[in-house]
Amino acid sequence: MFLNLSITDPINNFVTWLVSHYGEFFHGITLFLLHYFLIPLELALRWIPPWAVLIALGLLGFHATKRFLPTFLFVACAYLIGCFGLWDKLMLTLALMMVSTFLCVLIGIPLGILTSKSNRLRSIVLPVLDVMQTMPGFVYLIPVLMLFNLGKVPAIFATIIYALPPLIRLTDLGIRQVDADTKEAAAAFGTSPWQMLIGVELPLARPSIMAGINQTIMMALAMVVVASMIGARGLGEDVLEGINTLNVGKGSQAGIAVVILAIIIDRISQAYGMEARQRRLLNGKR
Amino acid sequence: MSKIKVNNVYKIFGTRATQALTMSRAGASKDEVLANTNCTVGLKDVSLEINQGQIFVIMGLSGSGKSTLVRHFNGLIQPSAGEILIDGTDVAKLNDAGLRDLRRHKVSMVFQGFGLMPHKTTLENAAFALLTRGEKKEASLEQARIWLERVGLKGYEQKYPDELSGGMKQRVGLARALAANTDVILMDEAFSALDPLIRAEMQDQLLELQKSLHKTIVFITHDLDEALHIGSEIAILYNGELVQVGKPKEILEKPANDYVRRFVEKRVAKEMT
Secondary structure (H helix, E strand, O other), rough: OOOOOOOOHHHHHHHHHHHHHHHHHHHHHHHHHHHHHHHHHHHHHHHHOHHHHHHHHHHHHHHOOOHHHHHHHHHHHHHHHOOOOOHHHHHHHHHHHHHHHHHHHHHHHHHHHHHHOHHHHHHHHHHHHHHHHOOOOHHHHHHHHHHHOOOOOHHHHHHHHHHHHHHHHHHHHHHOOHHHHHHHHHHOOOOOOOHHHHHHHHHHHHHHHHHHHHHHHHHHHHOOOHHHOOOOOHHHHHHHHHHHOOOHHHHHHHHHHHHHHHHHHHHHHHHHOOOOOHHHHHHOOO | EEEEEEEEEEEOOOOOOOHHHHHHHHOOOHHHHHHHHHOOEEEEEEEEEEOOEEEEEEEEEEEEEEEHHHHHOOOOOOEEEEEEEEOOOHHOOOOOHHHHHHHHHEEEEOOOOOOOOOOOOOOHHOHHHHOOOOOHHHHHHHHHHHHHHOOOOOOOOOOOHHOHHHHHHHHHHHHHHHHHHOOOEEEOOOOOOOOHHHHHHHHHHHHHHHHHOOOEEEEOOOOOOHHHHHOEEEEEEEOOOOEEEHHHHHHHHOOOHHHHHHHHHHHHHHOOO
């Protein structure tokens, strides 16, 4: 009944061809990312004494939420991770997440802006995003590994593939949802396309874009365990080791640390998603 | 001297516009065109002349094409046929840069829904036109401050639009248009969303300002009282066609057809009660 078809060989051949012809190029990307982004950031985060990080977290938390209780909880929970003896790994995970998120923002926001301007581009990009979000991670992990070797860089790429789609979608949506009357009014005073984008569309799409960044960060953190499987260090290592050695306690401890990190970053980035004015109103002082 | 001249403008909405245009030109009615081509005739053979320094009112019920017509004056809508001359330049033939220039220096606009930027303060909103055309920030804000004061909003400079009442918002809209200091100001149902008392106040304020400014104001409304009160000349649109143009007195005394007569009679009836 079924024809005997297979795309196994062509794909295998393609990946082999890519590795043999462009291996140097991908190796170059690996070195670039490692030397200019990840390693300096990791060194910096591990060089700074933990108490300084905790103070910085407190200041950032208060600046974002303008409330004492959440700020206190952020710092206390982060301190708890330190008590678990996971501080160093926390910093490694944080560095990996920051670099991935930075690259996602660098790619995602401009791409989201472009798709919001062109229905044609959107109809091409959206199915690609669907694939990126639904394709089981291990399918693209293998070729990524072949191209970039084991380590942190393939972990970053795997994370980007997984975490980029919501940011593109929400940037596109946010810009499309900007009130047409407001845009007409701006156009009636002779705004250039650039003035429209910077002065009207992006500020009004900000809550949506910030929600996209928030989602990207959450998804990047969800990838830390998978990242550890391909050689990235960090909290995922302990989870993985816990699984491998049936050490449920160790796995849970590291798992809880990931969750704490996720919640702290989520709350802080959500607070920044609100307009400064909205935050002031929430706190009842104007 | 005519500031704005509209010559035989047609506007067809829909994908088969060329065919619809031919039909409409041959005299087919709006319904016939819709049935045959699935296109809506927005404006049909409209010609107008608007003199420098007058308040010219375009009146009609919703769907009469008045908002469509006024958007042709600054190129927010392009005509399907015909020309719109402002100071002798055809707006329909301008490219993007030309349109931007027109909107920045010659024609500003006030909207029914105010069209304020919700993320900017009153002061920044009032300075929007000036900042958009690239004037220095300090000078722009200073101008905006002056105009906010003239429309009665001194002290509200740092408020955001959502903290203002409807009347105040429209005063910001007015200040934004006036600060642009263009010869022509388009006002699309600018006072229609306001309650009657505020509305009368705004009309008087507009007349008061006009005494010293002598702008060419194109004012859109569906309200005959408003038209008679502020207009030095009134054009009446019905179903996309121009049915009468004249001084307020002429409209009242010699309505061109039943449609206009109904408007006038309703007003007389209201005054008797």
